[in-house]
Amino acid sequence: MDITDILDPLNEAQREAVTVGAEPTLVLAGAGSGKTRVLVHRVAWLVRVEGVAPQHILAVTFTNKAAAEMRQRIEALLGYPTRNLWIGTFHGLAHRLLRIHAREAGLPETFQIMDSEDQLRMIRRMIRSLDLDEHEWAPRDVQWFVNAQKDEGLRPKDLKDEGNAGRRRMIDLYARYQRLCDEAGLVDFGELLLRTLELLTERADLLEHYRARFKHLLVDEFQDTNAIQYRWLRLVAGKSGIPFIVGDDDQSIYRWRGARVENLQHFQRDFPGTRIVRLEQNYRSTATILNAANAVIANNASRLGKNLWTDGGAGEPIRVYAAFNERDEAEFVVNRIQDAIAAGERRRDIAVLYRSNAQSRVFEEALLAAGIPYRVYGGMRFFERAEIKDALAYLRLIANRDDDPSFERVVNMPPRGIGARTIDIVRDEARRSGTSLWRAAAAVITQEALPKRSSNALWEFLKLVDRLDQDTRNLPLHEQVAHVIERSGLIAHYGKEPHGGGEARVENLEELVNAARDVIADEESDMPPLLSFLAYAVLESGAAQAGPYEDSVQLMTMHSAKGLEFEWLFMCGMEDGLFPHQRSLNDPEGLEEERRLCYVGITRAKRRLYLTYAEQRRLHGLESYATPSRFIREIPPELLEEVRPTMAVARPIYRPAFAGRDALPGGIRLGQRVRHGKFGEGVILNAEGSGAHARVQVNFERSGTKWLVLAYANLELM
């Protein structure tokens, strides 16, 4: 058997990982150490050398994009399609199981998935219907609470109020929300996982079946799994499954949305005899860049320990530029980008990274002015667009009339004279009789509880949806979609939107037809195409922007940069308060996560890295003065090179951090916690002036941010 194509491209550690026997394996894979390659080759090894049938393999990735890429690479290596090999995200796989076993899981066959926006709308509506104060019970907070519980695998009945009235109400809201979802046949992202877990826990026969099927469980980006995903993995693995997981504790940057790095440690505890393979050789960056990354991450206390190395050369020093303000920073970056392009660099190999999206603006303006094509990551995705969600809502109603959120979304879209008053009456009726809005609407019409005009309009809507359903029942999916966007009136509605704004929307709607054409049937779960398409639209929200092939400079947050690499990299806004972000300055765990994010950022760079910061920055409308990020100071100075502005300036460029602080009386420092008689507790953000005129900016927890004159404020240090 020829296995050279599997093993030859691998180094020794990679080869060890790919060829391990049937034992639980944990691959600690540093940035740029070839972890995707290891996963792909592991699958090929199992199939070709160990003779494992593809249906005995389950591979879990972090995103759909990664799943698609992995499947494609596996097929390229194996040389044939891998139909029975399950590859997907935890959510995608859970959805598949729930479709196959909807009945056993207590769901209607036509159940629909809600994205976070749908979920938020639903919670907001619920809070209103309960006449709760939306400030005290902010829908966002409730949503956060519900999702956090689900991520931990907890149902309302598992939660105790601990004698806390607020918590008791939260638990109650969670329970009510869940009831609403169940009644409407709706499943949120967390529910996909939780339901599946419960299904497999309760149904020993199913569990046994899937345990027998999925012998090999491969999980990528394991450091980003949450509690329930890990329980899921353990459950499916059981005693006989062989988990092969790949992760990097230093790249765990999603703690804030439930990811548990500890799962890496737990894994070793829960699967005794775990074989650990470390991939530490980096093929991406210069030694200088790697050393900087290593130096920064070394400041984190809780690590499994790992040191990246390369046999490549030192390369260039890392450039640090201190800008006057954010516009100077952008101008500097754009000038360097022009240099790079002039030197023959491709635009797509250049990226500008920042901590938060709001920072993109200045760079966009500067790039626009310079006429350099760029692409901003993030923002509105295809399936999140209003017109697309409208069209999907019609389709969802066709599939399931009881989908209340979809009903509310399009009952008056396009406008057909059904106002807030009418909807209120329908809603009241639904609540009174405990049915869906759809049924309530029909009831309200027969009861003649509405003015003639509204009643007719409502009747027209019900007829419309029924007609759309009937007329398209036997059409291929994409024709069904085309029919629906046309006959629902959405096309006409958006087409006549003023100032040509509707044109793009109409194009998007037409694009939806194409998307429907491309949907591939899932033979295994023999899901109806419409249901399959609707699920796809929620689970795979689509790229934020089209135009992929124009060669353009990449702008994105440090988070979105994970997994990517660039020849030239700019990390901007390297200021304490921006990066690390303000909200993590007082929290050691938060700070460690920021540091990991910095590590992720630095290790994206292949050849040249710039770190820039602005000494003065306009933020939320007011000027603030910043100190360079502590992360810059964590890089050994010999790896850095200051870049001076082209104009001569009569001041030190790379000011030592916290210069000027000494001038503040009373031992006050930035970041210091203080208490004020009236405003309560807060943190010093900024300071200016000295002596009797010294003022400090304090961010009070209760009263917001204020400038105070030190001499009068009587701040108590904490």
Added chain:
DNA sequence: CATACAGACATAAAC
């Protein structure tokens, strides 16, 4: 029902 205006808010974002 569309548009204008006021007010709140401002970390990251896949599924």
Added chain:
DNA sequence: TGTCTGTATG
């Protein structure tokens, strides 16, 4: 400061 949401107005 800019964006988004909700409400007031014509």
